[in-house]
Amino acid sequence: MDATTHPPTPRNEPVLDYAPGTAERAQLAAELARQSAEERDLPAYIAGEWRAGGGADGRVVAPHDHQRVLGHFRHATTEDTARALAGAKAAAPGWRELPYDERAAVFLRAAELLAGPWRQRLNAATMLGQSKTVVQAEIDAACELVDFWRFNVLFGRRILEEQPELQAPGVWNRLDHRPLEGFVYAITPFNFTSIAGNLPTAPALMGNVVVWKPSVTQQLAASLTMELLVEAGLPPGVISMLPGHGTPVSEVALADPDLAGIHFTGSTATFRHLWSTVGERIASYRSYPRLVGETGGKDFVVAHPSADAEALRVALLRGAFEYQGQKCSAASRAYVSRTVWERMGEQFLADVDALGMGDPAEFEHFMGAVIDQRAFRRVTEAIERARRTPGLRIAAGGEYDDRVGWFIRPTVVLADAPTDPMFGEEYFGPLLAVHVFEDDQYDAVVDQLEGFAPYALTGAVFATDRAAIARTAARLRFAAGNFYVNDKPTGAVVGQQPFGGARASGTDDKAGSAENLRRWTSTRTVKETLVPPRDHRYPHMGT
Numbered sequence: 001m002d003a004t005t006h007p008p009t010p011r012n013e014p015v016l017d018y019a020p021g022t023a024e025r026a027q028l029a030a031e032l033a034r035q036s037a038e039e040r041d042l043p044a045y046i047a048g049e050w051r052a053g054g055g056a057d058g059r060v061v062a063p064h065d066h067q068r069v070l071g072h073f074r075h076a077t078t079e080d081t082a083r084a085l086a087g088a089k090a091a092a093p094g095w096r097e098l099p100y101d102e103r104a105a106v107f108l109r110a111a112e113l114l115a116g117p118w119r120q121r122l123n124a125a126t127m128l129g130q131s132k133t134v135v136q137a138e139i140d141a142a143c144e145l146v147d148f149w150r151f152n153v154l155f156g157r158r159i160l161e162e163q164p165e166l167q168a169p170g171v172w173n174r175l176d177h178r179p180l181e182g183f184v185y186a187i188t189p190f191n192f193t194s195i196a197g198n199l200p201t202a203p204a205l206m207g208n209v210v211v212w213k214p215s216v217t218q219q220l221a222a223s224l225t226m227e228l229l230v231e232a233g234l235p236p237g238v239i240s241m242l243p244g245h246g247t248p249v250s251e252v253a254l255a256d257p258d259l260a261g262i263h264f265t266g267s268t269a270t271f272r273h274l275w276s277t278v279g280e281r282i283a284s285y286r287s288y289p290r291l292v293g294e295t296g297g298k299d300f301v302v303a304h305p306s307a308d309a310e311a312l313r314v315a316l317l318r319g320a321f322e323y324q325g326q327k328c329s330a331a332s333r334a335y336v337s338r339t340v341w342e343r344m345g346e347q348f349l350a351d352v353d354a355l356g357m358g359d360p361a362e363f364e365h366f367m368g369a370v371i372d373q374r375a376f377r378r379v380t381e382a383i384e385r386a387r388r389t390p391g392l393r394i395a396a397g398g399e400y401d402d403r404v405g406w407f408i409r410p411t412v413v414l415a416d417a418p419t420d421p422m423f424g425e426e427y428f429g430p431l432l433a434v435h436v437f438e439d440d441q442y443d444a445v446v447d448q449l450e451g452f453a454p455y456a457l458t459g460a461v462f463a464t465d466r467a468a469i470a471r472t473a474a475r476l477r478f479a480a481g482n483f484y485v486n487d488k489p490t491g492a493v494v495g496q497q498p499f500g501g502a503r504a505s506g507t508d509d510k511a512g513s514a515e516n517l518r519r520w521t522s523t524r525t526v527k528e529t530l531v532p533p534r535d536h537r538y539p540h541m542g543t
């Protein structure tokens with residue numbers, strides 16, 4: 001590496017607003033119409049070749065119109081996986097020996113392509129395939145992924161530049177930040193196109209080769225991301241993409257002695273399954289695989305009696321219901337002091353009932369549909385349980401209809417006590433549990449919420465009283481990896497709020513930071529003695 005070069009200074013990609021009459025709105029509308037009219041073939045990308053997987057047929061449909069087929073793929077098989085692994089291993093020496101700047105240039109080029117000519121392609125695919133509104137697609141598929149690719153180059157560069165502080169006389173100490181020995185297995189969720197793009201590319205930037213298994217319901221945008229990376233110059237074999245449910249992929253990848261790491265985002269249950277499988281086979285691997293997983297959440301908002309009621313109302317509307325509550329960071333439990341609720345509760349519930357929901361290609365909607373039948377069932381069962389449980393009351397929403405799309409009205413459940421599973425289980429949908437408490441109970445409520453859910457991903461406090469803010473932040477220090485003061489708990493920005501949680505929410509390796517990239521390196525320390533000693537005896541041995 002030539003230490004005198006500097007990557008371009010990263011900046012956050014500006015979020016376009018798509019207001020009526022703007023050029024971006026017209027371009028996006030045209031792209032939505034184009035992609036809606038086609039049923040794309042979505043082949044696997046294995047060792048530099050696009051080829052149909054060998055397994056059963058799968059389809060990507062629009063969640064808000066589930067009879068509309070957007071694409072077809074074949075589930076990857078064990079044979080496909082073996083081919084991808086062979087391609088990865090063949091590509092590994094050339095890729096890791098390529099200078100960092102040459103690898104980084106691939107991802108910087110990808111970022112510029114996405115910020116420019118590819119922007120509306122990926123936005124439209126994310127809106128159609130994942131039912132995101134314009135703004136939700138723009139902050140994810142365009143801006144956050146551009147930011148990951150730009151900022152990671154700088155963070156990775158800083159890691160490579162880290163060298164020992166001290167050099168004893170006559171000695172030169174150096175650090176060689178190697179990639180891992182083997183391959184990384186990246187497994188990505190349905191809900192963020194940016195996460196799907198980041199998980200395979202972050203290890204690749206650091207010189208690793210990767211087998212990537214996207215979510216079946218995100219396959220449309222995942223395929224375009226893979227095409228974009230190929231156009232950006234990613235060499236064959238560095239990342240192979242295997243569509244499908246992933247069981248055969250894991251069967252082969254987790255049994256391979258060269259498994260060097262798993263880069264996972266998704267549910268806690270899936271990550272625990274992967275972790276225990278690796279644990280059972282630990283003696284079979286060449287190295288200890290790095291396990292990086294960002295998983296579920298039960299994200300809280302707590303409002304002190306001094307809270308700004310209007311700020312809280314807006315934060316709950318956006319934080320709980322944007323993207324149908326399908327963000328790992330979404331507020332799904334709120335604890336509101338009685339005086340604050342009296343100032344904003346009625347208006348909040350009316351606003352929830354007025355939120356527009358429909359096909360995201362009609363730009364006026366605030367929300368789309370939930371991702372699939374499974375999600376629809378999970379959330380509606382929770383609503384029905386709330387309806388029949390004493391002490392719970394559906395105060396807004398509660399209706400649902402899956403005839404055209406998997407639509408669930410944003411729903412608020414008021415709870416007499418914060419001890420129902422509503423306050424502990426992740427439903428991953430537009431469902432917010434609210435407990436209104438007497439003002440003098442604030443500290444007791446904070447104590448209770450701290451450990452009630454097993455997760456620790458995001459959380460927010462609303463207060464204007466500084467002592468209350470400080471006390472709450474201290475008491476909830478371990479209850480959230482991303483903690484917000486007077487803001488909604490969603491919408492972390494790369495380079496500003498590195499993202500991730502602990503406890504059942506993951507390994508907290510902070511996506512979009514050097515901490516994450518460091519997990520994909522294995523440092524070799526080199527000590528060179530410039531003039532080695534010629535006598536084995538020490539001075540104390542003299543007479």
Ligand SMILES: NC(=O)c1ccc[n+]([C@@H]2O[C@H](COP(=O)([O-])OP(=O)(O)OC[C@H]3O[C@@H](n4cnc5c(N)ncnc54)[C@H](O)[C@@H]3O)[C@@H](O)[C@H]2O)c1
Nearest residue numbers: 188189190214215245246250266267270294295296297328
């Ligand atoms: N903490 C975070 O940063 C973060 C971000 C996004 C989503 N999430 C979490 O993700 C979940 C929603 O995403 P999801 O529904 O896609 O999660 P999921 O766990 O159902 O699926 C995640 C991925 O794992 C794959 N998978 C499942 N079993 C597998 C196996 N045996 N082998 C290989 N792959 C397998 C799926 O096909 C998918 O690609 C929620 O729990 C949410 O909180 C967390």
Ligand SMILES: N[C@@H](CCC=O)C(=O)O
Nearest residue numbers: 327328329490491492499
């Ligand atoms: N990083 C995103 C959440 C990703 C999980 O789904 C946010 O901060 O809202």
